[in-house]
Amino acid sequence: MPKLTVWYLRAAFVHLALGATFGALMLTARALPAWGWAWTWFPSHIELMAYGWMMQFALGVAFWALPRYLKPPKRGDQRPAWAAWALINLGVLLLAYGPLLGLDWARAAGGAVEALAVLMFAFYAWPRVKPLGV
Numbered sequence: 001m002p003k004l005t006v007w008y009l010r011a012a013f014v015h016l017a018l019g020a021t022f023g024a025l026m027l028t029a030r031a032l033p034a035w036g037w038a039w040t041w042f043p044s045h046i047e048l049m050a051y052g053w054m055m056q057f058a059l060g061v062a063f064w065a066l067p068r069y070l071k072p073p074k075r076g077d078q079r080p081a082w083a084a085w086a087l088i089n090l091g092v093l094l095l096a097y098g099p100l101l102g103l104d105w106a107r108a109a110g111g112a113v114e115a116l117a118v119l120m121f122a123f124y125a126w127p128r129v130k131p132l133g134v
Contacts, residue, residue, distance in 0.1 A: 001064060004081055008060025011089055015052025018096075019045050044096040051114060052092040059084065059121055066128040080124035087117035 022038075022045040029035035063081055068074040091114030098106020 002075065004078060004085065005060045005064040008056055008063065008085055011085070012053050012057040012060060015048045015056065015092060019048030019053055022048065041100070044100060047092060047096040047110075051088065052096065055118075056085075056088055056092075059088070062121075062125060066125055067130060068128070076124070076127065078124070080120045084117045084121035084124065087113050087120060091117060 022041045025035070025038040026042060026045065029038035063075070069076060091110045091112075094103075094106040094110030094113060098110060
């Protein structure tokens with residue numbers, strides 16, 4: 001498995017563990033009214049599960065599964081894909097933890113960084129998406 005895929009998947013599993021922990025605390029808060037504060041983590045839970053876990057897992061598998069080139073380097077210039085990995089993790093951190101820390105600017109910055117990450121990965125993957133036999 002390529003090194004970048006390993007990094008995407010490991011980061012995805014870290015976000016899954018954190019998102020599931022936040023979700024478990026929110027479920028516990030349903031039974032314990034004194035834990036009502038846990039519901040302030042709902043946006044962070046959604047961010048960790050949707051972008052940190054699912055999006056990152058999908059990008060890691062796409063990097064591994066997309067057709068390779070016939071000539072080396074088989075996966076092309078990987079720098080945009082590495083940049084996408086760094087940006088998506090930065091965006092998830094900003095969006096999941098920024099509001100909890102009182103950083104009002106983190107929502108806009110995190111969303112912009114995540115959008116840039118998706119564009120970087122699309123820029124990288126576009127030439128690898130081709131019909132069979134081409």
